[in-house]
Amino acid sequence: MIAEAGHYALVLALGLALIQATVPILGAWLRDGALMNVARSTALAQLAFAAASFAALVWLHVSSDFSVVNVFENSHSMKPLLYKITGVWGNHEGSMLLWVSILALFGGLVAAFGNNLPLSLRAHVLAVQAWIASAFYLFILLTSNPFLRIADPPIEGRDLNPVLQDIGLAIHPPMLYLGYVGFSISFSFAVAALIEGRVDAAWARWVRPWTLMAWVFLTLGIAMGSYWAYYELGWGGWWFWDPVENASLMPWLAGTALLHSAVVMEKRNALKVWTILLSILTFSLSLLGTFLVRSGVLTSVHAFATDPTRGVFILLILCVFIGGSLTLFAWRASALKQGGLFAPISREGALVLNNLFLTTACATVFVGTLYPLALEVLTGDKISVGAPFFNLTFGPLFVPLLLAVPFGPLLAWKRGDLAGAAQRLIAAGVTALLAVAMVAAWTRGGAVLAPLAIGLAVFVIAGAVADLAERIGLFRNRFAVTLRRAFGLPRSTWGTMFAHAGVGVALIGIVCETTWNSEYIASMKEGDVARIAGYALKLEGATQRQGPNFREQIARFAVSRGGKALDPMTPSKRSFSTRGMSTTEAALQTHGVSQLYVSLGETAADGTIAVRIYHKPLVLLIWFGPLLMAFGGLLSLSDRRLRVGAPKPAKPSRAMQAAE
């Protein structure tokens, strides 16, 4: 009954989406306010039905109703409640339902909070949202129905893939989808602008908060996924340049570029056409990511789904939306009035540079990800493009970008003063050089590039702080004045500082982890001691334990450093009988922002255990960086000038900056 209700709700949501996709457009064409307002109510109703459908699937999973195929294949009555819920999106059908539910959520938000939008713009935006939603409802109903019943219900389910039975599944996919799908809003705004043939600074002001919100979620989603892979897979890697990861990185890069170009458009009314194009590209890349993961075209070891009808259907969606929007762009872009010109050395110029490098970096990832697919289709040769390719292309493109990051915020709009900016960055530059010298001296004879990279990271962080210090007049004014100025600064300025510093923080973590990671791999007997990076780990023994739906073998290590005992570490290996699979549960111990990492291999007949131990210096910075970036994003989002639905900016920010 619940399954049928969920299915029916989804059909109704499709019906509403079809109305929402057509009637408001007709209304805008006839200039009929009532028809245009249909968009608002249908978007809200559509959200209600999509949410009901999703809730139905959650209920089926929680109540372990194995008469539903989706529940049977991905759940087990003994599974802990949390994983019963997260298991809803730990499979193809459920994750697509989550995808459209989030799409409906964003549509509903625009409908609910978009009262200050011009009526026709809102009608168009919601109609475009509904086109996307209709396509995905159809996809689910025709090829991936999560509510299918089994005629002869089994009494027990086949359990969720054990690798996915982790808190990571609760956070990572929803975050990622909020990011992916969030970019549909800027896409819809872009298409609506093209349809209306009108775009102005106000348009950018409406689009920016949505883009920023999506970007924050995507940043957190990617970082969470990376940390999850790091601790769950048992070999300490945190980024593999796997196509599925690249699929999320590409929209992130394009979205970051969009975030910056939208600023130029809002403040200077320039880069209009480019911003529209970026909005389209960012969401297109999100769709491409969905296609790559969902269609199973990848040789990637983690695209499990292999059903050609689904692949072809998503490919069709991809072609219609990307092709359609780009055609519309080609046809209508010339109708948009070009904005003002500006000097190359200016805030706008710096942001253009940012866009140039980000989109180029995005393009190299695109080539590396799709080239093997194209080659296989064209010649039948199978190749893999791995980390070396991306390190050789992505790395060099990011160096000039990062060098330029501190300069951007210090340049004025319209016409900047490069020498002046450089002068204000002297302190940051000196700090960076000191960092290079210190690291090089400390690791003498070691890697050459690593100290330089750390210097670059320090420059980015110090540059962000220098920009802030400049604005609040640190050391130049009395403390009370400085403090008052610090509180008076727009939150988006603070946001910029945190986000830029976050990039530097992440870079330090990445460089340290990859350069000075130490590892110890051996088979150990009881009583053996492993020594790594000043720590001694003694294998004290192994025990067996029965979990709710698995058995696990736990090894106990006594850890000490310099003779001082630390907390013991207990890595384990779980075997899940339902699927005959085993997973490795690594043990992690945090010291400052560095980590000790122990994971187990197989146990030999004589009782020796294969063990992998890593010491990962400053590894946590890799994820603190993105957290800082997301925090910066949230701060900016809370800026009253940017608040979602803020009627009008209180004051143009140029005036505020000039007053300081």
Added chain:
Amino acid sequence: MIGGAGVVLAIAAALVLSALRDSIVFFSTPQMVAEQHIAAGKRFRLGGVVEPGSLQRGADLAVAFKVSDGSNTLPVAYKGILPDLFREGQGVIAEGALDAAGVFKADTVLAKHDETYMPKDVADALKKQGHWKDDYDKKPGGQAASAQPAVAKQGLTQ
């Protein structure tokens, strides 16, 4: 400004092309290795089925096994911990290079990630050679994990 953009794009294109030349890795099966005479030291990915009964463990985590595609077999040597899902009689992909004696020295071993899944490359290669058995193909319906991280990459790199 457009000139600057052109320069960046040109540099990027040059980087991509040179990286593509140096860092792509081809996929081969034992049959293809036998036919093509791949030079010792050239990196490639070897795919096939771990031949039942061929797995030998040496001292200090050294392992040796044979990879077969039905027509040919190739001995593989690896040192380290095998993935959780590595099993005899099932699909595997190893990355590394041949040594002078014709043994494939692997530095990375990737195994399939559930008991019925076969790496796509391996499945395609086996199908092409007519050694495909239908029971490899029993896909556990809709086990796709959503947008998870490299969850399935049960590999080890050293």
